Amino acid sequence: MKKTALVSTLALTASMAAAQDQDLPQASSEWFTAGQTTIQEILDRQPNTNTARNVIVLVADGNGVGTNYATRLFVGQQEGGLGEDHVLPYETPEWYSALVKTYNINAQTPDSAPTAGAMNTGVKQRFNLINLGEDAVTGDCRTEDANKLTTFAEIVSGMDKSVGIVSTARLTHATPAAVYAKTAYRNWEDAIEAPGDEGAEAAELGELCPNSKDIATQLIDAMEAGTIDLAMGGGRRHFVPEGTETDEGGEGRRADGTNLIERAQDLGAQYAWDTATAQELTLDGSSPILALFEDSHMEYEADRADEEEPSIAEMTRMAIEALSTNENGYYLEVEAGRVDHANHDGNAYRTLTDGAAFAEAVRVADEMTDDEDTLIIVTADHEHAIAFNGYCGRGSDILGLCYEVSNDGIEHSDQPNMAADGKPYTVLGYLNGTGSVLKEPTEGGNEWTGSRPDVSQEDATDMDYIQQALIPMSSETHSGEDVAVYAKGPYAHLFDGTLEQNVIFHVMHHAVTADDAAAE
Numbered sequence: 200m201k202k203t204a205l206v207s208t209l210a211l212t213a214s215m216a217a218a219q220d221q222d223l224p225q226a227s228s229e230w231f232t233a234g235q236t237t238i239q240e241i242l243d244r245q246p247n248t249n250t251a252r253n254v255i256v257l258v259a260d261g262n263g264v265g266t267n268y269a270t271r272l273f274v275g276q277q278e279g280g281l282g283e284d285h286v287l288p289y290e291t292p293e294w295y296s297a298l299v300k301t302y303n304i305n306a307q308t309p310d311s312a313p314t315a316g317a318m319n320t321g322v323k324q325r326f327n328l329i330n331l332g333e334d335a336v337t338g339d340c341r342t343e344d345a346n347k348l349t350t351f352a353e354i355v356s357g358m359d360k361s362v363g364i365v366s367t368a369r370l371t372h373a374t375p376a377a378v379y380a381k382t383a384y385r386n387w388e389d390a391i392e393a394p395g396d397e398g399a400e401a402a403e404l405g406e407l408c409p410n411s412k413d414i415a416t417q418l419i420d421a422m423e424a425g426t427i428d429l430a431m432g433g434g435r436r437h438f439v440p441e442g443t444e445t446d447e448g449g450e451g452r453r454a455d456g457t458n459l460i461e462r463a464q465d466l467g468a469q470y471a472w473d474t475a476t477a478q479e480l481t482l483d484g485s486s487p488i489l490a491l492f493e494d495s496h497m498e499y500e501a502d503r504a505d506e507e508e509p510s511i512a513e514m515t516r517m518a519i520e521a522l523s524t525n526e527n528g529y530y531l532e533v534e535a536g537r538v539d540h541a542n543h544d545g546n547a548y549r550t551l552t553d554g555a556a557f558a559e560a561v562r563v564a565d566e567m568t569d570d571e572d573t574l575i576i577v578t579a580d581h582e583h584a585i586a587f588n589g590y591c592g593r594g595s596d597i598l599g600l601c602y603e604v605s606n607d608g609i610e611h612s613d614q615p616n617m618a619a620d621g622k623p624y625t626v627l628g629y630l631n632g633t634g635s636v637l638k639e640p641t642e643g644g645n646e647w648t649g650s651r652p653d654v655s656q657e658d659a660t661d662m663d664y665i666q667q668a669l670i671p672m673s674s675e676t677h678s679g680e681d682v683a684v685y686a687k688g689p690y691a692h693l694f695d696g697t698l699e700q701n702v703i704f705h706v707m708h709h710a711v712t713a714d715d716a717a718a719e
Contacts, residue, residue: 240291246690250711250712251690251713252528253568254576255519255532255564255575256707257535258532258533258534258578259557259579260311260536260581261677262579262682267554267579269585269597269627270551271290282597287558288562289558295695296683298682298684298697299683301314301680301681301700303323303325304333309581310373310581311374311539316377318578321705327385327386328385329376330350340384340393340408347381352421361530362378362426362429362531363428364432365518367432367497367553368433369434371389372434373385379418389415390453391411415437418459422463422468422487423466428488428525429487430489431514432514433491433497434496436452436494437451438453438458439459440457441456463487463489469481470491471489471491473492474506475506476490477490482524483524493508499549500556501553510559512560515560519563535557544633547597548598548663548664549662570688573689574711576706584675584676585678587628588625588626590604591604592610593605600623600655600656602616623655624651628667629669632670632672632676633671634667635672636649636651636652637649637671681697693706
């Protein structure tokens, strides 16, 4: 009774406030009415406390708040708008959101392996290792056995749910590997080195770490165990022996002579290596699926030829179609891995085109699922040293020059802002990277010198342009700042405030076990 009275009081209060708002001089403004609409949408939002049948986690690697901001403008401008007011598929009021702290237990600036591991196990981890407890030592396989953690994939597999992985990176790369692998070093994709001895013989390594396996082997082991039902991405070279030609003419890297693709097929798995063979896959859940579309990482979206390999949205669609045949539900992790790689290269164009492709994958996942029984989480593992200049007028191309604010209009003026050196500057840049304006000392010298090169709008918006940076680095770095998480579906409302990254696991786990918790 009290609850009914409270709801009636709130509704009356809201109605009175709305009536008063109409008397304000700004009430006819589109900004004002849009603000009222947003508030009403948030008021109408009700927590979903159903048990989640399915969980989908979509991770744009390296897509922190800044990179996401740039993607928003890029997509909006590509669609003909000014960009700033564009709304990505996961930025509407029906999605709950929070900020996420990404540090590792021993690193202020995180690495993708332990950040992804935190989301898959519920605990923060050590830099460069995957799904091992805090007593594990990076690079020491002897510390693996005593520190192996149970993954979310293993938990839901035990509930008879299916598990799938989609990535535009190598399937053995850090973020996808965190779904199934447990290793003291993220780079052990097809071989493991004995502690302190890079060239250790296999027999010696076997004595030191008899239970240690490379990441590619762990993937096929997980398929054999029934933990992984679908895996789509790159990394073919890590599944094929040295000297063996791969599907597209490359060469395998495995030193142990094992052909893991053949092993997967012997286990009954379907195999695809390009768009054509992917379209021939039977997506009825009757057999596992292994799809390896590149020897290393998949192509950037800007360079992808449709007939050669599928987009991240297309892989997401195939994965959901296949996994949804399980009446008990599924867990799917989708990673846009190359957002991270383009950021490392200081190449904003490819960063944002892959970001746009990721947003499309989110839209597809949302359209193919029901909020009543599917928890969808959109997040990133970390941010990059990306930075934004000012003061730019509305509609300044996110890839181009920063144009002056127009004092009598909405869109920017036709004059670029000038720095103190008399040269224009771009909206977007990096604090470090290969685009550094500093130059190496000449022979015999020891001082870094240089001045900022001039840049035109045509230069800056070219797909191969490397953004200007400050500190010289061979590869731009991650940064330690927060990322965002967006969610909808069962228990999405638990994402609120500022959270530790490992809390993402706990929301997922609570969502799929809600019935069990209620029974207790």
